[in-house]
Amino acid sequence: MQLGIFAKTFSGTLPHAVLQAVKNAGFTTAQYNMACSGLPAMPDAISSDVIADISTAATANLVKLIALSGTYNMVHPDVAIRNQGHRQLAVIAQAAQALAIPLVTLCTGTRDSDDQWKFHPDNNSAEAWSDLLTSMQTAVKIANQFKVDLGIEPELANIVNSAESARRLIDAVASPRLKIILDPANLFEIETLERQRHIVAHAIELLADRIVMGHAKDRTATGEFVAAGKGVLDFPHYIKCLKSAGFEGPLITHGLAASEAADVHRFLVNEVGC
Numbered sequence: 001m002q003l004g005i006f007a008k009t010f011s012g013t014l015p016h017a018v019l020q021a022v023k024n025a026g027f028t029t030a031q032y033n034m035a036c037s038g039l040p041a042m043p044d045a046i047s048s049d050v051i052a053d054i055s056t057a058a059t060a061n062l063v064k065l066i067a068l069s070g071t072y073n074m075v076h077p078d079v080a081i082r083n084q085g086h087r088q089l090a091v092i093a094q095a096a097q098a099l100a101i102p103l104v105t106l107c108t109g110t111r112d113s114d115d116q117w118k119f120h121p122d123n124n125s126a127e128a129w130s131d132l133l134t135s136m137q138t139a140v141k142i143a144n145q146f147k148v149d150l151g152i153e154p155e156l157a158n159i160v161n162s163a164e165s166a167r168r169l170i171d172a173v174a175s176p177r178l179k180i181i182l183d184p185a186n187l188f189e190i191e192t193l194e195r196q197r198h199i200v201a202h203a204i205e206l207l208a209d210r211i212v213m214g215h216a217k218d219r220t221a222t223g224e225f226v227a228a229g230k231g232v233l234d235f236p237h238y239i240k241c242l243k244s245a246g247f248e249g250p251l252i253t254h255g256l257a258a259s260e261a262a263d264v265h266r267f268l269v270n271e272v273g274c
Contacts, residue, residue, distance in 0.1 A: 117158070185218055216235070
């Protein structure tokens with residue numbers, strides 16, 4: 001299993017310095033964000049010089065870029081903001097193609113107009129689901145154009161908030177471009193160990209044919225996010241389930257401070273057996 005980290009974990013706007021920090025923490029792969037090149041995460045344009053700098057930095061530091069952040073609120077109440085997100089997604093997808101990055105990560109969104117990661121009661125409405133399908137069809141057209149895959153992640157605060165809703169979306173969109181990023185810490189808040197294990201195992205079983213990346217962060221007993229190994233998530237069980245499903249792809253850690261990165265790498269290697 002390839003161990004990686006969100007490049008944005010490390011501060012800086014120069015890709016060489018950021019990816020050098022990735023390497024120094026022990027990781028060989030990274031999920032990149034254009035903020036690491038001094039741009040907005042979803043820019044309106046990316047120059048050829050920026051692409052060249054990222055490529056050179058990745059090669060020099062022996063870090064493989066396996067995903068590029070393309071998150072925007074796909075069901076924002078304002079259609080104009082959604083459309084802006086689609087245009088920026090095309091910019092990101094083109095950059096991913098130029099960098100030979102196979103996956104662009106998405107956010108299935110929320111009806112909250114201010115925070116794309118915040119729950120809204122209208123998320124479960126038929127209208128929100130319909131808007132997501134429309135946005136996803138647009139995203140798939142962009143993905144097909146630039147020959148990249150799209151990664152969605154079940155998250156409690158978003159429209160796709162469970163393994164079941166992720167499977168529903170996959171079946172509705174019916175595109176091989178649509179893939180799953182699985183983060184078990186996003187599937188529950190406060191659960192017993194037995195129930196947590198069931199949720200994780202069930203999600204992997206249901207989505208196994210589409211999982212292309214695992215994420216690794218943790219939750220405390222009271223539900224707060226923390227770095228992997230600092231909470232109650234049963235990581236050996238999670239990894240065992242992934243391996244049993246035939247997953248051999250990247251495991252990317254995030255939700256941690258830069259100062260915790262090396263310790264998280266040691267935890268995942270020495271205590272979890274990644």
